[in-house]
Amino acid sequence: MRIRAVILRTLRQFRRDKRTVALMFIAPLLVLTLMNLVFNGSAYVPRIGITEGAADTFGEALTTQNAKVIPYPSDEQAEQALEDNKIDAVVSLQGGKPAVKLEGSDPTASRAVMSVIQNAAASLLPAASPSAAANADGSASASGNGNGNGNVYNGNRNGNRNGNGNPLAQPEISYLHGSGDMSTIDHIGPVLIGFFIFFFVFLIAGVAFLRERTSGTLERLLASPIRRSELVLGYLGGFGLFTLAQALLITWYSIKVLGIVMTGSFGYVLLLTLLLSMTALTLGMLMSAYASNELQMIQFIPIIIVPQLFLSGLFNLDTLPDWLAALRFIMPLYFGAQAMTDVMIRGQGWSGIAADLWSLAGYCVLFTLLNIAALRKHRKI
Amino acid sequence: MNSSLSPVLSASRVSRSFAGKTILSDIDLDIRPAEIFGLLGPSGSGKTTLVKMLAGIDAPTTGQIRLLGTLLPKRSMLQQIGYMAQADALYNELTARENMEFFAALYGLRGKRRSVRIEETAGLVGLSEHLSKKAWQYSGGMKRRLSLAIALLHEPPVLLLDEPTVGIDPVLRRSIWAELRKLTGKGTTVVLTTHVMDEADKCDRLAMIRDGRILAEGSTAELLRQTDTDQIEDAFIKLGGAGQ
Structure with missing residues (x-):
């Protein structure tokens, strides 16, 4: 009551x-x-600047990833763009090796850049390693080329083995709860x-x-x-x-x-x-x-x-x-x-x-x- | 007044202190059936604290308070009391009628009796035409009257009114006093506090309170005779000054 x-x-x-x-x-x-x-917005698409030197090897691999690739003629211009926060990262060649410099103030952007770079590098790997080896041994004798060929062979054999249940193979992905597009x-x-x-x-x-x-x-x-x-x-x-x-x-x-x-x-x-x-x-x-x-x-x-x-x-x-x-x-x-x-x-x-x-x-x-x-x-x- | 009747409400050797500070000390009171008993004193004298204890809301630090022979505080005895606090305890966003319905329900009034009592008490304080107004639209005086009507709702044998006539215009004040008289005629006992000296005249008996002590107790005539004065105010000053 x-x-x-x-x-x-x-x-x-x-x-x-x-x-x-x-x-x-x-x-x-x-x-x-x-x-x-x-x-709920779609995944962040990073803007990656690429200098001329790196464009040959890396440019194509990057464009196939989910990234906006902007070419720059010189390192200086790319650096300036990074400074002005126009791009999230610069990919360049430093002493013959690819180098990535991130803007770094936004972790979301940085993670997106790293993910794109790693995916691009992975897609390059089977083809890139022999060419790198060939370049390194470019001035060497015929036996060096033979080594290079052997590497290509190894690479292919590895590729085949990967397809046949090697633990390094691309895994099958499934979800106990939720889903991939959660x-x-x-x-x-x-x-x-x-x-x-x-x-x-x-x-x-x-x-x-x-x-x-x-x-x-x-x-x-x-x-x-x-x-x-x-x-x-x-x-x-x-x-x-x-x-x-x-x-x-x-x-x-x-x-x-x-x-x-x-x-x-x-x-x-x-x-x-x-x-x-x-x-x-x-x-x-x-x-x-x-x-x-x-x-x-x-x-x-x-x-x-x-x-x-x-x-x-x-x-x-x-x-x-x-x-x-x-x-x-x-x-x-x-x-x-x-x-x-x-x-x-x-x-x-x-x-x-x-x-x-x-x-x-x-x-x-x-x-x-x-x-x-x-x-x-x-x-x- | 027949003083041989057992008191309705009594305090014996009551004191109350908050956090070591004594507000009231050594209070003895006997309130007789069907009288209007006034507690007269300036603000800060301890009137409200005393009323709260008499109403059974607060408990004395030492001493005893009895209502109709039962030791307070006791929850079931609260039904016997109509309490009107010094602050208008109203729900401002509700209408006057809704406020009354709520408090009536707390005292167990329901159905036909509830609506009859709401009409009766509202009529008594002259608010019949304003019952559907929200409480925040009320003036200070109207709020006092609504609080009084709420205290009367369940026809309690004892009314405890803390400054009931503050902010009420003289015409209405007179009619409220007439109403209280009528209630005592039907057997209701009324205890009220006031700091207005001329209201003290209208009480059957008075207790003068200052600094947490009762200076004197008795009818107006007795107090005047005792102090050899012809005004309550003079009596109060004389009694208060006598201790200094």
């Missing part, structure tokens, strides 16, 4: 506060759309859906409960015979219904409109987003007890929210020091993001996500109990 009254009131407040509703419904869609556009947004999408729901619910629930405290309505509420638990559960119910709608919209939009990879069950995604938002709600309410105004609530974002994003699996955690990576286990978003990825990309069912779900539910229950206890500060009974 009293829980129902709190739920009804919360929903009525939402209905009146159009801006907050817009923030919770429209903002995540906007950011997800932007991210989709940014991360883009970055597909990988980070499930994490981001969880993150946005967590972030917005944390902030809005925290501010709502903070206002309840600073406006005096909390004290007035606690002068009525409502139980502390009824108040907290009422908040959970009201926000729960509201965020259920939010989760439905965000998930539907991500999957159906943005086309983020989704191989698992929609129901599990909803269950996970709902649990995440309940955890964010209870955590936000709890943190609001330590804020004395809205600005101080915002100050929790870099402390409580951002670290969770970094350790949520958005970035590979294996390279982190152990103690830092271990911090993820105290972060609810990590469990939510793990399970979201498991469902959406790996298509896993209950058994695959149960541990994460229980962890998340555990946090939710823990924060709820802490909230009920924290209200003792305002009313002992």
Whole structure:
């Protein structure tokens, strides 16, 4: 009865506060759309300058790769173009050997250049090595040429052997989960859906409960015979219904409109987003007890929210020091993001996500109990 | 007043301190059935702290407070109290009616009785025509009146009103006092705080509070006689100065 009254009131407040509703419904869609556009773009095509000396040997091999090749008559001009950031790398001949100089300020461009150069070099390899050998031995006797021929032979024989199951052969590629054309947004999408729901619910629930405290309505509420638990559960119910709608919209939009990879069950995604938002709600309410105004609530974002994003699996955690990576286990978003990825990309069912779900539910229950206890500060009974 | 009746609300040797700072000390009060009891004192005297303890929201550091014979704080006893805080605790984005519906539901009012009580109490404070306005559209005085109406909703036997008439115009103030009188006529006990001396005249009995202590307690006539003054303000000054 009293829980129902709190739920009804919360929903009525939402209905009146159009801006907050817009923030919770429209903002995540906007950011997800932007991210989709940014991360879903086609692979970066590097611009590679090539000097005249290197053009003979390397130019053709490069043009067959996914790169824009710009010839320069002299090393100096190429260097200048690199300086002016017109090109990402210069390929030239230095003392008879090909040399690559990268602009280097953008790792994405550098990786694209290296990939193109390595592929080009690999495509040159069977033909290039004998010619290099021939050049080196160009002034030598007939026996030297014979060596050269022998090398060509060896090269061919190697080529044949490669075709017949040598471990160095071009491998057959298949995917356990996902596919070759999965883009970055597909990988980070499930994490981001969880993150946005967590972030917005944390902030809005925290501010709502903070206002309840600073406006005096909390004290007035606690002068009525409502139980502390009824108040907290009422908040959970009201926000729960509201965020259920939010989760439905965000998930539907991500999957159906943005086309983020989704191989698992929609129901599990909803269950996970709902649990995440309940955890964010209870955590936000709890943190609001330590804020004395809205600005101080915002100050929790870099402390409580951002670290969770970094350790949520958005970035590979294996390279982190152990103690830092271990911090993820105290972060609810990590469990939510793990399970979201498991469902959406790996298509896993209950058994695959149960541990994460229980962890998340555990946090939710823990924060709820802490909230009920924290209200003792305002009313002992 | 029949003083032989057992008190509705009583405080015995109550003190309250926050973080080592004493706000109230050695408070003894007996509030009798169906009287209007005034707590008179300047701001910062500890009135609000005392009211919160009498309302069962806060607990005394030492001493005991009993409501209808039951030791406070006790959650179920909160149903017996109509509380009006000093700050208007209203949800600004909700309409007045929605605010009332919410608090009515917290006190277990439902269905027909709820809507009847909302109409009755709104009429009492002269807000019947403004119930569909949002609370933020209300003036300060209207907010006070809405808070008062909310305190009256569940017909509690004891009303605790913290500065109920601040910002209310004189005509309406008079009608609110008449209404409180009518309520005591039906058996309701009213405890209110005020820092306006002329309101003290209208109370059956008064306690004068300063610096967390009760200076004197009694009816206006008793206090005037005791201090040999003819105005409550003079009595207050005399009682306050006597300790210095």
